[in-house]
Amino acid sequence: MASEGRNGPIRHGGDLGEAARLFPQAPExxxxxxxxxxxxxxxxxxxEASAFTRLPAASDLASLEDVAARAYGARPEQVVAAPGTQALIDLVPRLRPPGRVAVVGPTYAEHAAAWARAGHAVATVPTLTTQADIVVVVNPNNPDGRIMARRDLAAAAAGLAGRxxxxxxxxxxxxxEPVESLCAAPPPGCLVLRSFGKTYGLAGLRLGFAVAxxxxxxxxxxxxxPWAVSxxxxxxxxxxLADEAWRREAAVGRGRDAARxxxxxxxxxxxxxxxxxxxxTADxxxxxxxxxxLGRAGLFVRRFEAAPARLRLGLPPDAAAWSRLAAVLGEP
Structure with a gap:
């Protein structure tokens, strides 16, 4: 899957159409x-059938945002549900006049692209800064997993909000992840985005949240x-989101998988x-x-044009997938 960025198409994971074009003889x-x-x-x-046949009531959305607030440690009135985090990434840059944007990167390319499409002057910077009108941070970062401390982010937010x-x-x-989230008390001028689909493996549902x-x-x-969320x-x-036990078990289980x-x-x-x-992510x-x-064996991973040695691998879903991955990685 690709979308348009400042320097041409942005390639994302999950595009099995591209995989099939690159490796037409791969097993399926x-x-x-x-x-x-x-x-x-x-x-x-x-x-229930009513979830599909009627428009969601305002009380339904409020109930979802209340549950999300408890899951994220936020206050319900500070949580907004949206049809996926990507929709928020596209929308937020259009909420203020064009300015200077610093994106701490390299990171998820859609952030810089969305701000640029909205007319902002965008620069990618290697470290957290306040020398801009808007600063964008992915925490933990994609693709290197870098984590920034809450106190550093809060200090940056205060400096930016003052202007x-x-x-x-x-x-x-x-x-x-063991991340100090800003959701519990978002500083003035700070907007936090949370994904639902990644954690719960339900990306096709298109659900995400903003906290501010x-x-x-x-x-x-x-x-x-109205009715932004289905x-x-x-x-x-x-x-x-109300199932705390499942979330705890997922963190432990996926931690074991990541170590494997x-x-x-x-x-x-x-x-x-x-x-x-x-x-x-590895070189x-x-x-x-x-x-x-990997592609010829029917395994599609994420590559990076700017860093050819680098690949990002997600977790295999079952024993057969683990075996096929191990076989390819074990080849001389």
């Missing part, structure tokens, strides 16, 4: 390791308008760059060659 079904989505999805419940600036913190991978204080959260709520997403989201994947990568000569419990002696071998 494909094992997609190119995304950072939990391969063990939340067991979605059976839904009318914003700090946008994308916590898409924070649910299963007033007036920013009110502006965002009005910009989204009835099925509300129903499944309420059930999953690290061992396979290192045995294949890879050097772990970082990652989270849902993906691992290999022959990254392009390994990408090709």
């Amino acid at each position: 079904p494909w094992i997609d390791l190119s995304t950072g989505i939990n391969p063990i999805p939340y067991p979605w419940p059976a839904l 009318g600036g914003w700090l946008v913190v994308d916590e898409a991978f924070a649910d299963l 204080g007033e007036p920013l959260i009110g502006t965002l709520r009005r910009a989204l308008g 009835g099925p997403a509300i129903a499944v989201g309420r059930r999953a 994947l690290d061992a396979l990568i290192e045995a294949a000569g890879g050097r772990i760059v970082g990652g989270t419990r849902l993906f691992r 290999f002696p022959d990254g392009p060659g390994l990408f090709g071998r």
Whole structure:
């Protein structure tokens, strides 16, 4: 899958159409390791027909946001639900006049692209700064898993807010990680984004959240308008976000899987760059060659044009997928 960025198309994981074009003789079904989505999805419940046949009531959305607030340690009035985090990434830059944006990177490319599309002057910077009108941070970072301390982010938010600036913190991978979230008390001028689909393995549901204080959260709520989130997403989201036991077990289980994947990568000569419990990023002696071998075996991973040695691997979903990955990584 690709979208348009400042310097041409942005390639994302999950595009099995691209995989099939690159490797037409690969065995099927494909094992997609190119995304950072939990391969063990939340067991979605059976839904009442009304979730599909009627418009969601305001009380339904409020109930979802209340459950999300408890899951994220936030206050309900500071939480807004949206049809996926990507929708928020596209919307937020249009909420203020063009200015100077610093994106701490390299990171998820859609952030810089969205701000540039909205007319902002965007620069990618290596470290946290306040020398801009808007600063964007992904925490933990994608693809290297870098984590920034809450106190540093709060200090940056205070400096920006004093000049009318914003700090946008994308916590898409924070649910299963030891991250000090800003959701409990977002500083003035700070907007936190949280993903649902990655943690719960239900990316197709298209659900995400923003957390902020007033007036920013009110502006965002009005910009989204009514019925932004579907009835099925509300129903499944309420059930999953309230299931604390499942989330704890997922963190432990995916942590074991990440350690297992690290061992396979290192045995294949890879050097772990970082990652989270849902993906691992490594440099290999022959990254392009390994990408090709994996692809011909029906395993699609994420590559990086700016760093050819680097590959990002998601977690295999089952024993057969683990075996196929181990076989390719074990090839001389």
